[in-house]
Amino acid sequence: MSVLALVLASASPAAWACPNCDTAQTVRAWMFQTDFWERLSLILLPLVVLAAIVSQLDRVGRAERRERS
């Protein structure tokens, strides 16, 4: 009986509507209407710095001199 109630509850509009419920719509509107690009660039700044550091890491390691004819 409880399984049947669970199945019926999961099929109700309240359960499947949440991906597009009021709170989700409010959050998406807030996100894309308020300083989206500024916040995105601030959030990505550490990753850009990290990528720049990693690009220099090919200099890590023992310098090896080889003869090429």
Next chain:
Amino acid sequence: VTISARPEGPLVQAGALLGIGLGGFADGIVLHQILQWHNMLSGKVPPIDVISIKYNMLWDGIFHAFTWLMTATGLGLLWRAGGRNDVPWSTRTFLGSMSLGWGLFNVVEGVIDHQILGLHHVHPGSGQLAWDIGFLAFGALLVLVGGALIRTGRD
């Protein structure tokens, strides 16, 4: 003609990128999701109700999508390094590089997001500076351990 090369470089780059990505995932799983701390924009929008929690969660997801890209790029570089005969295949170098990457993630993210921009703190509230310093210290320790492993991996 004499040329110079640093043969560990490609493996170190791959390992460091994987360390950054996996360190970002550890941060997201443990601090953001399990402990419910360290949310991305909690310094600007404190997560105090459903809307602000979902707003922070959305930005957390965007940040971690980019850490996923770092991980995928690291895997690609590792695959490429593995196919090269001139790159020494060393477990110590690889583990050291991953430790270095994770440590760099903590140090760079901690300095920029916590100290300079104030986007969020590790554990907001009283004592937040101590948590932030602990986060940085853990990162610095990982960098030191990683550097030591990379050095010994050459022997």
